[in-house]
Amino acid sequence: MKVGIIGASGYGGLELIRLLHNHPQVAKIDLYSSSEEGKKFSSKYPFLTKLYDRPLEKIDYDQLVNCDVVFASTPAGVTTELFPPLLDKGPRLIDLAGDFRLKDPKLYAHWYGKSPPSIDSIEKGAYGLTEWNRDEIRNAQLIANPGCYPTATLLSLVPLVKARLIDATQIIIDAKSGVSGAGNTPGRMTHFSETNENLTIYKLHEHQHIPEIEQGIRLFGNEKVTVTFTTHLIPMTRGIMTTSYAPVHANVTEQDLVDCLRQTYELSPFIRVMTDVGKFCTKQVYGSNYCDIHVKVDSRTNRATIVAVIDNVVKGAAGQAIQNMNVQFGLDETTGLTQVPLFI
Amino acid sequence: MKVGIIGASGYGGLELIRLLHNHPQVAKIDLYSSSEEGKKFSSKYPFLTKLYDRPLEKIDYDQLVNCDVVFASTPAGVTTELFPPLLDKGPRLIDLAGDFRLKDPKLYAHWYGKSPPSIDSIEKGAYGLTEWNRDEIRNAQLIANPGCYPTATLLSLVPLVKARLIDATQIIIDAKSGVSGAGNTPGRMTHFSETNENLTIYKLHEHQHIPEIEQGIRLFGNEKVTVTFTTHLIPMTRGIMTTSYAPVHANVTEQDLVDCLRQTYELSPFIRVMTDVGKFCTKQVYGSNYCDIHVKVDSRTNRATIVAVIDNVVKGAAGQAIQNMNVQFGLDETTGLTQVPLFI
Amino acid sequence: MKVGIIGASGYGGLELIRLLHNHPQVAKIDLYSSSEEGKKFSSKYPFLTKLYDRPLEKIDYDQLVNCDVVFASTPAGVTTELFPPLLDKGPRLIDLAGDFRLKDPKLYAHWYGKSPPSIDSIEKGAYGLTEWNRDEIRNAQLIANPGCYPTATLLSLVPLVKARLIDATQIIIDAKSGVSGAGNTPGRMTHFSETNENLTIYKLHEHQHIPEIEQGIRLFGNEKVTVTFTTHLIPMTRGIMTTSYAPVHANVTEQDLVDCLRQTYELSPFIRVMTDVGKFCTKQVYGSNYCDIHVKVDSRTNRATIVAVIDNVVKGAAGQAIQNMNVQFGLDETTGLTQVPLFI
Amino acid sequence: MKVGIIGASGYGGLELIRLLHNHPQVAKIDLYSSSEEGKKFSSKYPFLTKLYDRPLEKIDYDQLVNCDVVFASTPAGVTTELFPPLLDKGPRLIDLAGDFRLKDPKLYAHWYGKSPPSIDSIEKGAYGLTEWNRDEIRNAQLIANPGCYPTATLLSLVPLVKARLIDATQIIIDAKSGVSGAGNTPGRMTHFSETNENLTIYKLHEHQHIPEIEQGIRLFGNEKVTVTFTTHLIPMTRGIMTTSYAPVHANVTEQDLVDCLRQTYELSPFIRVMTDVGKFCTKQVYGSNYCDIHVKVDSRTNRATIVAVIDNVVKGAAGQAIQNMNVQFGLDETTGLTQVPLFI
Structure with missing residues (x-):
């Protein structure tokens, strides 16, 4: 599988990288950024030296449509614009932000103080609380990953x-x-x-x-x-x-x-x-x-x-997003998510 | 005023020392211990070097009765035994432990799993929530300082x-x-x-x-x-x-x-x-x-x-205890308690 | 004594307030700010409620010259401009920043990357490492308080x-x-x-x-x-x-x-x-x-x-600054600085 | 591979479990304890629920010799007794404690204040600083894993x-x-x-x-x-x-x-x-x-x-121990050790 991550610099994005790096079905991870393209990612985050020394790539629809799955970990409002054009174009879309979570656009407008996405795109999204919505998740083009x-x-x-x-x-x-x-x-x-x-x-x-x-x-x-x-x-x-x-x-x-x-x-x-x-x-x-x-x-x-x-950052964000990806692609839910807790 | 502290090694006791050290009406602080008498206190706690280089003293009723006020910061059960013999013998008694807080001895026995003090001594105690009990505190021989x-x-x-x-x-x-x-x-x-x-x-x-x-x-x-x-x-x-x-x-x-x-x-x-x-x-x-x-x-x-x-450790323990002492001795409630918070 | 503090919002300034609040010789503390004048200080810092509910004042030379001592806790470069006009005008000046610490202006220029103060003002300053420079501090108009x-x-x-x-x-x-x-x-x-x-x-x-x-x-x-x-x-x-x-x-x-x-x-x-x-x-x-x-x-x-x-923040900044003030005004060095450490 | 861990309750032992759990060549992990045998391990450490619900086993040589590798994460002095009888009996032995690190038994006696192991067993041990001692590690029966x-x-x-x-x-x-x-x-x-x-x-x-x-x-x-x-x-x-x-x-x-x-x-x-x-x-x-x-x-x-x-706990203990195990068994050094750092 080819995976794209938009908003890799944020903590949700960094955790997606940490977890997907050892996911047995993920062959390639591309990182996209609107503001930091061209920058060697391990220069910004030295902890990724040897792991991700490539630069961030420009957000480019032609590239994104070739991904099997695109994760976005962006501030509220970004995927409202970014995701609808990608719907039904190929990649499964998994949004770690709040844009598509609320089915009632008035509630989104009220609590987030932003313009909601189109009704159509909201309806295409499945709320990604995996344990309670597996069937809908399995078939959805767009997953609204739950808040933490x-x-x-x-x-x-x-x-x-x-x-x-x-x-x-x-x-x-x-x-x-x-x-x-x-x-x-x-x-x-x-x-x-x-x-x-x-x-x-x-x-x-x-x-x-x-x-x-x-x-x-x-x-x-x-x-x-x-x-x-x-x-x-x-x-x-x-x-x-x-x-x-x-x-x-x-x-x-x-x-x-x-x-x-x-x-x-x-x-x-x-x-x-x-x-x-x-x-x-x-x-x-x-x-x-x-x-x-x-x-x-x-x-x-x-x-x-x-x-x-x-x-x-895991079950409340990147981990559950990958769990949802696993459901979408017919993998065992735990694939790539078998990390033992760090109790100390 | 001459102050005695029983249980100085605990955190309640250490905080009493910190606050009483700069109390303008306190002339002398004696520290009593049943287990560590004779030990130079600043050897145990180097942060008290130059401040309290004297040794802990043995718990001695003849000494304690000469104090104006005796604070105890001891595990539950200790003052049940220690305080009643000192009642009406001179010093005001302020207990930072839970022994005398509950008016109903059955509740104490149930929640603390210990034998309660005598009804008589419980009745002589005033519950030391200063802002709500100033009149009783003023005249009481024994203060049961509230829990945090x-x-x-x-x-x-x-x-x-x-x-x-x-x-x-x-x-x-x-x-x-x-x-x-x-x-x-x-x-x-x-x-x-x-x-x-x-x-x-x-x-x-x-x-x-x-x-x-x-x-x-x-x-x-x-x-x-x-x-x-x-x-x-x-x-x-x-x-x-x-x-x-x-x-x-x-x-x-x-x-x-x-x-x-x-x-x-x-x-x-x-x-x-x-x-x-x-x-x-x-x-x-x-x-x-x-x-x-x-x-x-x-x-x-x-x-x-x-x-x-x-x-x-302050309003929840040593600070409120000193506030109660101030009330008992007719001092302004804030005497010795004007520390500005350490916000950073 | 009337004390003025420039840069009260920074951590050095806040600590000056904490310590000076209980200094027995300090009658009044005025806070000056170039950017936040007029703002009720406890709105910005609720921990100062009841303690400093007055607004910050505009930096005004006519006010400052009436202070007995003016502390500045500002970014490097500010007192280079601010302090020389106040020299010999009345108040003792105590600078918590680095501007006047280095006797060699070339070193200041090199390590701080800023224009140094005039030679004349540097020479009038005493380096405020109290224990090693009491005599010079006692008589100096300007103290360069040491770095932490x-x-x-x-x-x-x-x-x-x-x-x-x-x-x-x-x-x-x-x-x-x-x-x-x-x-x-x-x-x-x-x-x-x-x-x-x-x-x-x-x-x-x-x-x-x-x-x-x-x-x-x-x-x-x-x-x-x-x-x-x-x-x-x-x-x-x-x-x-x-x-x-x-x-x-x-x-x-x-x-x-x-x-x-x-x-x-x-x-x-x-x-x-x-x-x-x-x-x-x-x-x-x-x-x-x-x-x-x-x-x-x-x-x-x-x-x-x-x-x-x-x-x-204390001996490395505000505390030593007050110790220097004590020396300048002939007070016991420990005046207002008898706080017991908070070991816990 | 069948792995035994002695001293699983300590932090070195817990980290071995965390890392070995996802090691692709490890089929079974048995935990041995001298003091807590029979106790369901996840009762003691609830973070291991679903991961290690079996009880700790008694330290038993007959069991241990059937392991491919035995790790010990015990206080100094324990493997001095425990490991020599297992030498050349089958399992590779990896000691996370200090017992076999110092080639000079007098140094061990001096710095650890304990009796050193026999010269013979010390000589059979390889110092497990992987990057500098791969050849010796590869063939050694006993690895003295370095201190952190x-x-x-x-x-x-x-x-x-x-x-x-x-x-x-x-x-x-x-x-x-x-x-x-x-x-x-x-x-x-x-x-x-x-x-x-x-x-x-x-x-x-x-x-x-x-x-x-x-x-x-x-x-x-x-x-x-x-x-x-x-x-x-x-x-x-x-x-x-x-x-x-x-x-x-x-x-x-x-x-x-x-x-x-x-x-x-x-x-x-x-x-x-x-x-x-x-x-x-x-x-x-x-x-x-x-x-x-x-x-x-x-x-x-x-x-x-x-x-x-x-x-x-990783490169300074359990991780390096597994790296050494990988070298001993001819595996790629990074097998099971590809965790991405948790920067946040």
């Missing part, structure tokens, strides 16, 4: 909502992310001296992933919900934890929740449901495509605390 | 519960703490290679601070509540953030919440209520006795998110 | 060079700094995701502090030297360690070095010479004005390893 | 010593390591609250890797040397940087050094010699088996600064 927060949130909540075990009208999601989620552009929020040894809450109730989470629960869990969602910046580079709270329905036990999760994901190699853990942490998935889920019912309040951890 | 999590939680929630602005039956508290809260004994949870670049949730629904929070809301907010409370370990040394969620009552606005908080703490120098902040973080109180509070109502769900940050 | 690396390096090496105990022709300095030394402007070198969990060597042999170190050894140690100096970025916010290597002269013992350091600094309250330490670290001076020094002779090679640690 | 510090030091210094470009009598090595090098046993040096935001120098001139470095320079560089070596603990988990200093011989240029390194390692896939880099850091090899080398001559002092970075 929605990935962890939906994988852990959807089974319980769908099985009507928790009260979906009262879901509260307290999300925490490592700093790499903010991307590679330096700024105040990512300035080491003000981020290290610090814990920040930001974008309370205003994060653009909120409508994506609500859409996912509706699509896959069959419940229309409005959630409370807050986001925290953790002084670490990789990792997301979502701690979600919801009342359990009458007579539902912790074991019911565990059983539901286990059965739902019985055939999903990347989901690990964990019980009997004294602690539960992001590092247990570091560098890997796993999503680990832990659930506990507070018997004093009859509320469930549902916790999910992912590596935001 | 309860301090942040209660300071931010009690005013809103008391004013009946939020639905106290549905309070969920997602708490996050730096690692110093785990104390100075090395262990798996505090081992750098497994804590750095990691985010851990632990003791879900089982933290011993839960009954203390419920007791505080009942005592000061006049509502009997059962809360959901979870705790997360953040890869940083100092700082606590509590993110609390509760529905607001009908017709209550965000401004009502802000006004309530502002009015409640108008005369409390260490409480800062903040609005219009894009981000809100633990480092804005680092090394200081401030508790900063931020509240925002999610208009889509009518739930309030109430956030509080403190330095767990 | 030179402070640690000179304090630890000068006594040994001056006493001819080490071979000054072979000095190698391996310097390590926390990230706050890079200032508050976001950039690649300070971007959390690329700085955290990373150790970087930068500016090998090219750091502008090299001529300052060589000048200091010549001025105070009476030896003309050329040193090898490298700098490393450590994933922490505060702290500098300089590890210096030099052969000891024949028959010189480790005890000779220790004795020399102890005697040299017998009356210097901020210098602590430490022996018998299993480990020696930057956190033992965190947030304080101490410079701790440790020396060990390698009996196998007859080389001494001389280690110094400071808090780069 | 010696790996970085020797790979960067040996070529320059051997080519007589630098003055080997004056080598000074300032080494810095992440905390994982201290292993998985909690203690003061690895306690998060005292390690985070801190930089520590430890074991000045006394590290047990000193004789190993001197032996390596003598064996491969053909010079008998005595080096000055110090070690620093960096607040990060993975990564080693060695900054070495030595005068260059007359008329030797920086380009000579670069050329020497490039030619030496022309056929060594894991060594990357870098020039023209503004900064040079440990993260460029994170999680990979690369050793990156950068050299710069200080024209003012005619000293070279030679910098090497490795991931201490």
Whole structure:
């Protein structure tokens, strides 16, 4: 397979390179850039010396149509323009940005503050939450790869909502992310001296992933919900934890929740449901495509605390994108994604 | 004033030394230890060279009764034995441990797994949440200094519960703490290679601070509540953030919440209520006795998110203990506690 | 005393505010800015709420001349213009930038790539390495406060060079700094995701502090030297360690070095010479004005390893600046600088 | 191939599992433990769920002799007893500990404070610095895998010593390591609250890797040397940087050094010699088996600064061990070791 990556300089792009480099079905990776073409890529990123010493290439439709698959890891708004002309021209398109995720263009306009793509192109896109949308993904020309927060949130909540075990009208999601989620552009929020040894809450109730989470629960869990969602910046580079709270329905036990999760994901190699853990942490998935889920019912309040951890750059971005590519091309879902977590 | 500190080697004790060293009314600080007497303290902690080169002293009641105030920063169970014989013997007693916090000895036995102190000694103790209990603190022989999590939680929630602005039956508290809260004994949870670049949730629904929070809301907010409370370990040394969620009552606005908080703490120098902040973080109180509070109502769900940050070792421990000492001795509450936060 | 600070938004300026806020002789602190005048300072930095809610003031000579002392913490080049007109007009001037440090204007031009100040103004300035230049500092109108690396390096090496105990022709300095030394402007070198969990060597042999170190050894140690100096970025916010290597002269013992350091600094309250330490670290001076020094002779090679640690923002910048102010105004050197290190 | 790992619970062992899991020639990995046999390994380390749910096995010679290769990652002293009986019994033995590294048993006794292995078994061992000892490694029954510090030091210094470009009598090595090098046993040096935001120098001139470095320079560089070596603990988990200093011989240029390194390692896939880099850091090899080398001559002092970075757990331990296994079994050296660094 010949793979093209647009936006290789960003963290999503760099992680695609890291993972695809050892993918047994990928023969060639071309990197495209609108702003840095011609530049030897390992000069910019010395860690890629010997691995990617070729220059970035100009974004060129004639080149792109010859790829089997084109990934884009670009700021919101770019693929809105870039992808529609490539539809049905050959390559499968996998978008790591938010452009095609929301089915309702008004929601995109509202939460992203940008013009949405055409209805037609949105409809051609499949929402790439692999474990819940394999059939649609398999046949889609365009995949809208989920956001990092929605990935962890939906994988852990959807089974319980769908099985009507928790009260979906009262879901509260307290999300925490490592700093790499903010991307590679330096700024105040990512300035080491003000981020290290610090814990920040930001974008309370205003994060653009909120409508994506609500859409996912509706699509896959069959419940229309409005959630409370807050986001925290953790002084670490990789990792997301979502701690979600919801009342359990009458007579539902912790074991019911565990059983539901286990059965739902019985055939999903990347989901690990964990019980009997004294602690539960992001590092247990570091560098890997796993999503680990832990659930506990507070018997004093009859509320469930549902916790999910992912590596935001892998399962929350590049890893899930490759998982989707594998589905599209009829490969085993785990192909090229068998990295063991770096616990230390 | 002559001050004695029992348990100086722990982080609470070290912070008492840091803060009391520059307290204008403290003439002498004696450090007592049951296990390390006779040892030059700056040999153990070179950062105290030139500051505390004397040895630790043996715990001796004849010495302790000559102190004006005795602080204890010891593991749960120690002051249960140590403090009652000192009651009414002269020194004011300030306990940074949990022994005397819970008024109901059965709760202490249940959540701490230890024998509670005598009813008599519990009744003589005042719960040291300074901003809510100044009158009782002023006259008490024994202060039960609050836990770090309860301090942040209660300071931010009690005013809103008391004013009946939020639905106290549905309070969920997602708490996050730096690692110093785990104390100075090395262990798996505090081992750098497994804590750095990691985010851990632990003791879900089982933290011993839960009954203390419920007791505080009942005592000061006049509502009997059962809360959901979870705790997360953040890869940083100092700082606590509590993110609390509760529905607001009908017709209550965000401004009502802000006004309530502002009015409640108008005369409390260490409480800062903040609005219009894009981000809100633990480092804005680092090394200081401030508790900063931020509240925002999610208009889509009518739930309030109430956030509080403190330095767990200062306002969450040694700083509040000194604030209580100031109240007891008729000093300005801020005496010796005017440190500006180390934002960087 | 009335104090003015130019460049309050930078980390040097913020630390001046932190330390001067509790200085017993400072009655008023005015903050001046060329770019952010009129802005309420605590809006920019919420950690200063209740502490500095006034706006920044426009840089105005009529105001500045009414100050008793004016600190500048500005990028190189600014005080070259700003300070000469204020000379002999009233206020003592203390420059935290590099403009007036190098006595040889050609060296400044070469290493800083900027036009040097006038010879006249350079000559009026005293190099502010307090422990070695008290007499000149006391009477100077203008203090060139030392760089952070030179402070640690000179304090630890000068006594040994001056006493001819080490071979000054072979000095190698391996310097390590926390990230706050890079200032508050976001950039690649300070971007959390690329700085955290990373150790970087930068500016090998090219750091502008090299001529300052060589000048200091010549001025105070009476030896003309050329040193090898490298700098490393450590994933922490505060702290500098300089590890210096030099052969000891024949028959010189480790005890000779220790004795020399102890005697040299017998009356210097901020210098602590430490022996018998299993480990020696930057956190033992965190947030304080101490410079701790440790020396060990390698009996196998007859080389001494001389280690110094400071808090780069305190003794390496704002703290030493205040120490110099104290000397200028006849105050005890430690006035306002008695902070105990935050070891945890 | 059937692989056995003794000491799987330690960080060297965990990293062997991580890397061997995807090694194309490894069919089975058995984990042996003297203290934790029978315990499901993923219970202890939940990050290995689905990956290693089997229990640890008892150390049993009958089992071990059936392995093709046995790795040991144990504290010093264990393989001294454990390995000799397995010599010539079938499995290749690869020791990640220090027991068999020093050819002179007196040096081992002195620096490790333990009884050395028998002369006979030491002589049968090959020092596993792959790039310099391939022939001996290929045929050896027992590999003494190098220490982490010696790996970085020797790979960067040996070529320059051997080519007589630098003055080997004056080598000074300032080494810095992440905390994982201290292993998985909690203690003061690895306690998060005292390690985070801190930089520590430890074991000045006394590290047990000193004789190993001197032996390596003598064996491969053909010079008998005595080096000055110090070690620093960096607040990060993975990564080693060695900054070495030595005068260059007359008329030797920086380009000579670069050329020497490039030619030496022309056929060594894991060594990357870098020039023209503004900064040079440990993260460029994170999680990979690369050793990156950068050299710069200080024209003012005619000293070279030679910098090497490795991931201490990979090239400094488990990765190099597997590289040696590959050499022993006639595989391409990079088999199973093609991980791209995790730069972010």
